[in-house]
Amino acid sequence: MKERLKRKIIHLIESKSEGDYWDFKQEWHKDNERLIHDILCFTNTVHDRDCYLIIGVSDKGEVVGVNEEGRLKQAGILDLLSNTVFAGDFTPEVMVDTIEIEDKEIDILIIFNSYTVPYYLKKKSKKYQNLREGFIYTRVGDRNTPIKQNATIHQIEMLWKKRFGLTQAPLVQIVNRLENKTEWIRNEGTYYNIYKPEFRLVEEYDDERGRGQFYVYSQENSSFSYKDLSIMYNQTILKDFQLVVLDSGRFETPVPEWGYVVKERRVGCYKYTYKYYLKNSIEYKLQQFFFDISNEEELYAKNNFDEVILYFDNEEERLEFESYIKNNQNIVD
Known part of the structure; x- marks a missing residue:
């Protein structure tokens, strides 16, 4: 599995562009609110693929490696998600893995494909100033729904169709x-x-x-x-x-x-x-x-x-x- 993941990530980096199931981050998020926003956007996708936040790569696809300062671990992200109140008590499934490319370590935050979409906050945390309860964030192409905006009616409708299996052949x-x-x-x-x-x-x-x-x-x-x-x-x-x-x-x-x-x-x-x-x-x-x-x-x-x-x-x-x-x-x- 590790080698398959590495081959996939190398292919995405070599594309020098971001897409509907992957995004480059030069470093880990400095605040949890932006991290949860990214996870929600990638969880709420209509396609049937796992998504990847590739940490240690610039927006232009240049491998820079992960900065140890501020580096996040899987246990910390899982604790963050478990302490966030999602509607329906469904929590996005994620995993953190690390690979080496060009003698530099790259962290991969994998957001697993789900059919219990859409995910959204049932209750807003006092720590979050911008994330809104009841708002549905998604990703279309290489763009996330802005943190202070709701997804469009069409995007929300497609997510519910995915939940009920209506987007599949x-x-x-x-x-x-x-x-x-x-x-x-x-x-x-x-x-x-x-x-x-x-x-x-x-x-x-x-x-x-x-x-x-x-x-x-x-x-x-x-x-x-x-x-x-x-x-x-x-x-x-x-x-x-x-x-x-x-x-x-x-x-x-x-x-x-x-x-x-x-x-x-x-x-x-x-x-x-x-x-x-x-x-x-x-x-x-x-x-x-x-x-x-x-x-x-x-x-x-x-x-x-x-x-x-x-x-x-x-x-x-x-x-x-x-x-x-x-x-x-x-x-x-």
């Missing part, structure tokens, strides 16, 4: 709603969202059954079948998936992806193959949606399935795994 909205299974009901092979009935998951059995993959034989019963699954918005199919139903119907999951390592001389041949899921993929989220952990037979079937399937947090971790296998073939063999 329909497919993203549907996938996010899969995390709350109580929102969905099933009727004859179709799942409907009770709050957004135009969001549907439609299953149909695939009569042209293909051959069973190796994971079929990890089960107590090797009987299996396939289904076609369509994620639909009204009458529009947003995405199709193939499901495999294992152990005579006890466990249902999207078909895992193939992975290939070490290409052989013969065309299309690889020394090692494997099946996997990425935990940030739609396939994995669908698997978790269909899986009922309270069903003992289903849990047993899934445990058998997981013995022969790999799970990665993301694509980067998967590629690191393949690189390790490629460079350590003697161990694998």
